Amino acid sequence: MTKPLFISEVSSNHHRDLQRCFKFIDRSADIGCWGVKFQLFRIDELFAPEILANSEIHRQRRNWELPEAFIPQLARRCRQRGIAFGCTPFHLQAVEVLAAHVDFFKIASYELLWTDLLQSCAATGKPVIISTGMATMDEIADAVTSLKNAGCTDLTLLHCVSSYPSPAAECNLAAMDTLRNAFGCKVGWSDHSVSPGVINRAVNRWQASMIEFHLDLDSQGEEFSSGHCWLPEPMEHVIRDIELGLCADGNGHKHPVASELPDREWRADPSDGLRPFKHVRKGFGHA
Secondary structure, eight states: OOOOEEEEEOTTTTTTOHHHHHHHHHHHHHTTOSEEEEEEOOGGGTSOHHHHHHOHHHHGGGGGOOOGGGHHHHHHHHHHHTOEEEEEESSHHHHHHHTTTOSEEEEOGGGTTOHHHHHHHHHTTOOEEEEOTTOOHHHHHHHHHHHHHTTOOSEEEEEEOOSSSOOGGGOOTTHHHHHHHHHOSEEEEEEOSOOHHHHHHHHHTTOOSEEEEEEOSSSOSTTGGGTOEEOHHHHHHHHHHHHHHHHTTOOSOOOOOGGGHHHHTTSOOTTTSOSSOHHHHHHTTOO
16 A cells, blocks of 8 residues: 555635745645645635624634735745645635646535536646535535546545544544445545544555645644644654554565564574574684
């Protein structure tokens, strides 16, 4: 099995601060991520007018909007750090803004039913990653068909539980096999559990080819208090442990490995059961 691709999700933890955005990119690269993902939305095009008219909490999310002017600079920083740049568009014009800059599009679970958005992303020819939280198999099938019919040739489905955070007992990681068998495409896990055990299980038992996780730098991000965001150091340990585990798989052939060779001569001699072999004893202690 190859190492899964880890993608950090900046979400709304950037504070609309370009330098903080750069820190997310740099830290993601430092801890071993393949990609980093931002979100591009306008609150007035994300929520219906009657919601905004009656909810101050939703209106306040205007302060979470990523400035469009940041996009080319974020893409440039990602190229400099050798990390893929992705973004989730939440309105159709966002696809146009992003198309020239992103390495991949990500479609959120909440937008899985919006065929126009799926088709717009697919038509760019860029890889598409789509989360499947809350969705039924029929809804996912319709989304996959829409994406493929619109030209998507590089599709990854992320199994996801859209609760923040997600209880481990409800993660249902076995659903990754269901998605893989049903749609024949790459399958991964979008994590809201903040559990090393869940991520390790997703990779080592259910062969997740991609892991997306929400990242905050310092517990000061807008979404950190919800409890579904990782900090860099714990996730770095998870990524390194998975790399070590995969490295430990080996080739399956049973044979003495290099680190064992010096001890082979110190095994019990078959003639008397004493260590080491007799020919080693003869010269032992002599200069």
